Amino acid sequence: MQKKEKQDLIKQRFYYSTDQIIEKPFNWKQMGRLMGYIKPYSKNLLPLSFLTVILTTIVRLIVPILIGVYTLDKAIVQKDLDLLWVLVGSIFGLYLVSYVANTLRIRWMNMLGQNVIYDLRKHLFTHVQSLSHRFFDSRSAGSILVRIMNDINSLQELFTSGVINLLMDFLLLIGVIVILFTISPPLALAIMIILPVMFFISTSLRKKIRRSWQTVRLKQSMLNSHLNESIQGIRVTQAYTQEKENIEFFDGINTENFSSWQDATQKNAVFRPFVEMTNAIGTAILIWFGASLIANESITIGEFVSFAFYLGMFWEPISRLGQVYNQLLMGMASSERIFEFLDEKPIVSESDDPVVLLDMKGDIAFDKVEFSYDGNRKALKGVSLQIASGQTVALVGHTGSGKTTIANLISRFYDATGGEVKIDGYNIRDLSIGSLRSQISVVLQDTFIFSGTIMENIRFGRPDAADEEVIAAAEAVGADEFIKDLVNGYETEVEERGNVLSVGERQLLSFARAILADPKILILDEATASIDTESEVKIQQALKTLLKGRTAIMIAHRLSTIREADNIIVLDHGNIMEQGNHEELMKQQGIYYELVKAQFRMLDAG
Numbered sequence: 001m002q003k004k005e006k007q008d009l010i011k012q013r014f015y016y017s018t019d020q021i022i023e024k025p026f027n028w029k030q031m032g033r034l035m036g037y038i039k040p041y042s043k044n045l046l047p048l049s050f051l052t053v054i055l056t057t058i059v060r061l062i063v064p065i066l067i068g069v070y071t072l073d074k075a076i077v078q079k080d081l082d083l084l085w086v087l088v089g090s091i092f093g094l095y096l097v098s099y100v101a102n103t104l105r106i107r108w109m110n111m112l113g114q115n116v117i118y119d120l121r122k123h124l125f126t127h128v129q130s131l132s133h134r135f136f137d138s139r140s141a142g143s144i145l146v147r148i149m150n151d152i153n154s155l156q157e158l159f160t161s162g163v164i165n166l167l168m169d170f171l172l173l174i175g176v177i178v179i180l181f182t183i184s185p186p187l188a189l190a191i192m193i194i195l196p197v198m199f200f201i202s203t204s205l206r207k208k209i210r211r212s213w214q215t216v217r218l219k220q221s222m223l224n225s226h227l228n229e230s231i232q233g234i235r236v237t238q239a240y241t242q243e244k245e246n247i248e249f250f251d252g253i254n255t256e257n258f259s260s261w262q263d264a265t266q267k268n269a270v271f272r273p274f275v276e277m278t279n280a281i282g283t284a285i286l287i288w289f290g291a292s293l294i295a296n297e298s299i300t301i302g303e304f305v306s307f308a309f310y311l312g313m314f315w316e317p318i319s320r321l322g323q324v325y326n327q328l329l330m331g332m333a334s335s336e337r338i339f340e341f342l343d344e345k346p347i348v349s350e351s352d353d354p355v356v357l358l359d360m361k362g363d364i365a366f367d368k369v370e371f372s373y374d375g376n377r378k379a380l381k382g383v384s385l386q387i388a389s390g391q392t393v394a395l396v397g398h399t400g401s402g403k404t405t406i407a408n409l410i411s412r413f414y415d416a417t418g419g420e421v422k423i424d425g426y427n428i429r430d431l432s433i434g435s436l437r438s439q440i441s442v443v444l445q446d447t448f449i450f451s452g453t454i455m456e457n458i459r460f461g462r463p464d465a466a467d468e469e470v471i472a473a474a475e476a477v478g479a480d481e482f483i484k485d486l487v488n489g490y491e492t493e494v495e496e497r498g499n500v501l502s503v504g505e506r507q508l509l510s511f512a513r514a515i516l517a518d519p520k521i522l523i524l525d526e527a528t529a530s531i532d533t534e535s536e537v538k539i540q541q542a543l544k545t546l547l548k549g550r551t552a553i554m555i556a557h558r559l560s561t562i563r564e565a566d567n568i569i570v571l572d573h574g575n576i577m578e579q580g581n582h583e584e585l586m587k588q589q590g591i592y593y594e595l596v597k598a599q600f601r602m603l604d605a606g
């Protein structure tokens with residue numbers, strides 16, 4: 001295979017969707033909303049920063065006049081030593097004020113920016129936590145991470161320097177222009193000839209530079225995505241000996257990243273000399289035209305010197321304004337993405353006057369419940385069922401028949417699209433979500449382990465539980481044995497994806513977590529699927545303890561684990577087909593009977 005074809009094939013395999021839109025046109029409404037985050041600081045940091053900005057600008061505008069017009073023309077030419085000393089003292093004093101104001105300006109501006117970023121990130125994270133499952137169904141963890149980190153970071157510069165520098169540059173520019181025209185209108189007009197050149201630099205060249213930096217960002221985010229996936233999937237990569245392809249692809253984006261950096265830095269390098277060149281042209285005009293003005297006594301030497309100082313200050317804000325403009329456009333794109341998340345409403349929302357069920361009994365009823373994830377395909381088609389408090393009910397059926405969906409509706413991770421789900425006789429929508437979920441525990445097949453110790457992981461659902469209670473919970477489900485064998489026992493550090501624990505051990509840990517939380521309703525979704533037959537005896541024992549005194553819903557493909565259930569509900573394509581206990585369903589010789597027979601045949605063949 002040709003090298004290029006191979007590269008194309010590899011590229012097709014690794015596809016990363018990145019947020020391609022990096023800049024957006026300026027939008028006042030969005031800017032206003034963004035500025036709303038500055039509001040809490042409008043009584044302290046904001047006015048203080050403004051004050052220092054105004055102070056430093058005023059000092060910068062006064063000093064050249066003192067040096068040129070007063071020191072040169074008055075004190076030196078007229079040999080007025082007293083005035084000279086006053087001037088030296090004043091200039092020194094002004095510089096001192098400027099030094100202090102500048103130090104404070106940088107400190108306060110940074111504090112303001114950091115505070116705004118802190119608030120924005122906190123707001124976004126808090127909001128994302130409240131969003132419903134549907135939001136997470138349609139987005140990768142990576143893309144959410146990018147918004148909370150990268151997009152907010154890209155606003156950081158805008159807030160820490162951009163917005164306030166904008167004011168400073170604006171003030172400076174207006175001040176300088178007014179002074180230049182006051183000192184000598186013809187000289188000021190002559191200098192303004194360079195403005196179009198300057199304008200060209202700040203728009204066209206800056207645009208090119210901005211585009212190159214955007215490419216750099218894009219390449220970097222691809223590199224990040226690939227790195228993330230490579231490390232997470234390293235075991236599969238090695239198992240399928242795909243390391244070479246992986247390295248080749250990495251090499252490809254790494255090279256692209258390198259070239260984009262090179263391109264951006266080269267373009268950036270052109271910018272400065274360009275500014276300096278226009279500066280030089282400006283100075284040439286100043287000397288040539290200024291000298292003739294001095295000769296015909298239109299201006300004094302002091303005025304000429306002051307003019308030269310102000311001219312130096314003229315280019316600086318112009319070139320920086322272009323930079324702030326770039327920051328603004330990038331900030332628009334980032335803030336649009338941030339606001340898109342913030343505007344996302346939790347689909348499952350608290351009722352206006354929620355009923356707080358403090359002591360739930362655990363009666364569950366479904367009345368002609370319909371549900372669709374995508375508004376199109378129905379996952380449940382009019383399901384009606386009753387589960388009495390303390391009963392153990394098993395949900396059985398082929399893959400995709402709707403078992404997990406029933407569990408999702410009981411926890412109110414989604415709302416039914418038709419019919420009613422009731423807990424203890426209340427419509428689930430009228431209950432406070434907090435009181436509902438705090439009395440339901442869900443144990444999944446893939447137990448999520450948070451980074452921390454085993455002790456902390458078991459304690460997750462009840463952070464105030466004492467160590468003894470945690471240990472008692474672990475003992476009750478038979479997890480104690482393996483935990484004690486670990487190097488640091490209950491204090492062993494574990495991490496998601498870190499493989500300190502086997503799948504079965506993780507499962508036992510999640511049982512301990514559930515029993516400690518002491519829920520009224522327990523949902524076990526394929527919780528025993530990854531446990532070997534030998535451990536299953538132990539797990540059955542653990543389950544007995546776990547299920548005592550609670551309403552339990554067990555979802556299991558392995559039918560041996562649910563024989564003892566009070567009621568077995570057989571689902572197919574979102575409909576209830578059969579229900580009854582094991583003996584009753586076996587007698588019926590329907591779907592359940594066929595499923596049991598099929599599993600026996602598999603076991604025999606195995």
Ligand SMILES: Nc1ncnc2c1ncn2[C@@H]1O[C@H](COP(=O)(O)OP(=O)(O)OP(=O)(O)O)[C@@H](O)[C@H]1O
Pocket residue numbers: 137373374379397398399400401402403404405406
């Ligand atoms: N988040 C989702 N978004 C869209 N469709 C979904 C989602 N989750 C499940 N579905 C669809 O809803 C239907 C029922 O899924 P459900 O997870 O309830 O099945 P299940 O019986 O639990 O299957 P399994 O035994 O494989 O876990 C399936 O057709 C599935 O493709």
